[in-house]
Amino acid sequence: MSESENTAHRSGHDVQREVEELESKSATAARIFDLRRIIGGLFVLYGIIVTITGITDSQAAIDKAQGVNINLWTGIGMLVLGVFFLVWLKLRPIVPPQETESD
């Protein structure tokens, strides 16, 4: 068997061993924050801002949007999405796996 084949063969198992080793030390699962909190928070905030804009919108703004109070409807939609993520987070929290070692 030629040398290059040997190298290729080694590297195949090397990759798997290396990745398994790194996986066992990985900290993402234990330490990453829950994205649902961020999406929920941002959309609730955006929802409140845009809904208030809709409530206080001038007739000119409504006329521009083809007679639809688009700020109001978009704001409510974003609010609902934000609340959905926060409720989901509340009902199904993630239990992070214990970190195997500290650093």
Added chain:
Amino acid sequence: MHTPTYAPAYLAAELRLPTNGLDYAILGIYFAVVLGIGFAARRSVKTSLDFFLSGRSLPAWITGLAFISANLAATEILGMAANSAQYGAYTVHWYWIGAIPAMVFLGLVMMPFYYGSKVRSVPEFLLLRFDKGAHLLSSILFAFAAILIAGVNLYALAIVVQALLGWPQWVAIVVAGFFVLAYITLGGLSSAIYNEVLQFFVILAALIPIVVLSLKKVGGWDGLTHKLTATHGHDFTTAWGGTGIGHANPLGANWLTIVLGLGFVLSFGYWTTNFAEVQRALSAKNLSAAQRTPLIAAFPKIFIVFLVMIPGLAAAALVPKIGTSGSGLQYNDAIPYLMQELLPNGVLGIAVTGLLAAFMAGMAANVSSFNTVFTTDIWAKYVVKDREDSYYVRFGRLITAIGVLASVGTAFLASSFSNIMSYLQTLFSFFNVPMFVVFIVGMFWKRASMKSGFWGLLAGTTAAMVNYFVLYKKDIIHLPSDQGANFVSAIAGFVAGAVVMVAVSLFTKPKPERELQGLVYGTRSPGLSEPPAPGDAAWYRRPALLGWGAVVLAALCYIPFSF
């Protein structure tokens, strides 16, 4: 890349949006959250696997939405709306036949080999299946292409921001470059993926009001088709009208080149071997989640076409001369034009934020896949080998910064030589095609030899380029349009790659069978022995059901557009 290659055209100067403090506040909040995600994700980065692949630990809904978001860049949104304003309802082909089958194939057939073999990148799979020649060639070409596309995205952003908000181009390039640099350097792939998921929802919030109001303005779907039939003919609002072989249509393609060129070769090449996409699936927490990544993405993909096509069609109905010298508007202006016409302050801020978010996500997906390939495939395998893991994390951060600076440079270059850029973009787009040939032959044919990967890649790329740049551009064969030529070149590249692979395999040694475990169809990968996670047996999490469901749904969507 998947979007038809539009040279970033200059948007009409009169598209300046009437933004106010409220809109800028909405934009400012978004930028703050983007940076916050970067800082918060930083403490989860401990190993190089955390930095480059989120520790292979993310849930499927997150990787799935990031998968769709990485594709939903602003060049795609503006480009597909432009495509609809120019060609009409043919745009649905880029979604229903040009994406869904390939995404389902990736999830159901290819993912067990990708994820199960524990590779960290697409080129790394080629290293295991073939040899260093195929590995190095694909790594280098991918790294170049990723920087180029990131730069083109940045340049397109600068043009749009200049037209819509009045910022000088260099300000937009530097600001967007800085934010992407900051959050990826801090939090690595996790930060890129989290921002992509957030961006997905902001884009929806930006596009849905535009769709609703533009439909209202043209008198609903009936009013829209009625107007367009009167000005553009009946075929404009159908998917297949005028695509018979020998018929002329504006797309310059017939049903055969659409199905084979777009639906099979181009689409499978992009969705199954482009690492900027596949990386999202490889960061999933287990095989089931990795398989579900493209399948979960397929469902929004089926419906996103309406969010980009309807504004494009509406623009064509409202400004019948769009894209011609008779109006001040280019096809690319469709969505910005509707934003200006229809959105009041508030929703306008959301739409601007969505557009900027989409530009940054398109760039970030390329930067975060570039740094992975450059570090794990080029640097750690050929330049500085066998150092401790923390060295490669530091190097990954450094190369992220260098990559962003290089794409900022590319963006500035593009602003002086935009023709060269669109040429380069077309050039690199042909690279995905032979990648797909090499993958498909390598995965399904044990006999494909170690050397055949490299030669298949080279031959396929060359054939596609010769067909496009020599035969088509020099008019040796006649093809009616750039799009049509694109499809035919892809088919040529595919056939040439496959023929050369078979020929080379017949004359060179196959890879020993024991080294092909988990890489070739019919063998078991080591990753398959992992026990399934609790709850993965639920019916709505079964990959086969999700995959076939998406295919059936996409086929059903064709029905109302077929007559």
